[in-house]
Amino acid sequence: MPTLSAKEITTDLMIRYGFQILGALVILGVGLLIARWVGNLLGQWLERRAMEPPVRSLMVKATRVVVLIFTLVVALDKFGFQVAPLVAGIGVAGYVLYHNLSPVPPSPYDVFPYVVEGWLAIGVVAALRS
DSSP states (O other), X not given: OOOOOHHHHHXXXXXXXXXXXXXXXXXXHHHXXXXXXXXXXHHHHHHHSOOOHHHXXXXXXXXXXXXXXXXXXXXXXXXXXXXXXXXXXXXXXXXXXXXXXXXXXXXXXXXXXXXXXXHHHXXXXXXXXX
8 A cells, every 4th residue: 555645645635625625614604794694684673673782682692693503504514514413403402492481371271382383393303304
């Protein structure tokens, strides 16, 4: 087996993975711009509402983080990672966060919205499995 020099190994890796790395970096750059744009739009919209500045800032930053997380998932997919388990994990995390932050129904008979949420969650899981 011939030994390869560091220059040959680097050249080989750049030929194999160069466009994937470049594509992932372009996707991340565009995602950063989109996150900033969406955050600014949300910030302007929330300024017109009667909302406290710390809450507005929190909502803008949370929106930017969500956009960046989805951008990171797309960039990882471009780079060649398996993202299906990651998307399922993000869905589970969102489900858990929502149900920990959502209020308890005021009446034990007022559970229809929660039944619909369950149906939607089952549909999402079924769609991810197929």
